[in-house]
Amino acid sequence: MNDSFPAPKGQAQRPSPYPTAESVADFVRNLDAVRSRIAVAAERAGRTGEDVRLLPVSKTVPEERLRLAVAAGCRTLGENKVQEAMRKWRNLPELDLTWSVIGHLQTNKARDVAAFAGEFQALDSLRVAEALDRRLQAAGRGLDVYVQVNTSAEDSKYGLPPQELIGFLRRLPNYGALRVRGLMTLAVLTTDSRRVRSCFSLLRELRDRGREHGLVGTGELSMGMSGDYEIAVEEGATVVRVGQALFGARSLPDSHFWPATVTGTTQEAL
Numbered sequence: 001m002n003d004s005f006p007a008p009k010g011q012a013q014r015p016s017p018y019p020t021a022e023s024v025a026d027f028v029r030n031l032d033a034v035r036s037r038i039a040v041a042a043e044r045a046g047r048t049g050e051d052v053r054l055l056p057v058s059k060t061v062p063e064e065r066l067r068l069a070v071a072a073g074c075r076t077l078g079e080n081k082v083q084e085a086m087r088k089w090r091n092l093p094e095l096d097l098t099w100s101v102i103g104h105l106q107t108n109k110a111r112d113v114a115a116f117a118g119e120f121q122a123l124d125s126l127r128v129a130e131a132l133d134r135r136l137q138a139a140g141r142g143l144d145v146y147v148q149v150n151t152s153a154e155d156s157k158y159g160l161p162p163q164e165l166i167g168f169l170r171r172l173p174n175y176g177a178l179r180v181r182g183l184m185t186l187a188v189l190t191t192d193s194r195r196v197r198s199c200f201s202l203l204r205e206l207r208d209r210g211r212e213h214g215l216v217g218t219g220e221l222s223m224g225m226s227g228d229y230e231i232a233v234e235e236g237a238t239v240v241r242v243g244q245a246l247f248g249a250r251s252l253p254d255s256h257f258w259p260a261t262v263t264g265t266t267q268e269a270l
Helices: 024-044 063-071 082-091 107-116 124-137 162-174 193-212 229-234
Strands: 053-056 076-077 099-103 121-125 143-148 178-184 220-222 237-242
Touching: 024 053, 024 063, 024 193, 024 229, 053 076, 063 178, 076 082, 082 099, 082 107, 082 220, 107 124, 121 124, 124 178, 162 178, 162 193, 162 220, 178 193, 193 220, 193 229, 220 229, 220 237, 229 237
Parallel strands: 053 237, 076 099, 099 121, 121 143, 143 178, 178 220
Antiparallel strands: none
């Protein structure tokens, strides 16, 4: 078990805040701990923990450990890379799992997503919407989607600029296989909780604006990850995407998960 983060040369390793889960009991413990913190955060906002769906993010986690997570009660898993998600889907057909694709999608991967995904949480262009719709129509199925918004105004982030959201949402009914469920965002990576909170509150405000026009489906808000999900819940999250707090810290470099243009952002804190 690797429960330490690398330290600069000459310094001792620092303990990881996210120990690796290696048994069903470990996963049960971690799931209970995260759900408990969700419930407390929800109560602070006058809500209940039942209002929030916990989406475990299993990127880079080997398949044998996914079996343990499923035995602990996980039924939906989130993956950033389509290739990795599809491999796991093919290799674990006996598990009763739904796969959520939560990372940036290139149009040449739309066929794969249409084949296996239960939801897609990073829709941010009409080109992707058209590609997904065409593949889904051919397969005779629909797909739940969340529209990604860049609420931190960082050039390194994927997602629509807030000012373009309403116009984008107005176009989505043209793609009948896509079922819009709500919005998704990634907060800025910082220890300044006020800046993090502002990203989440902006997404909630955008959702409310979209509701006035009947454009955001059920109005879900997918926001918050291992390092900031409690703030997200306080600001109205209905889905939190949590990886390391459930599975344990990752040892692979950021470049394994994201193109160089988006490393250094909150996307590494899933």
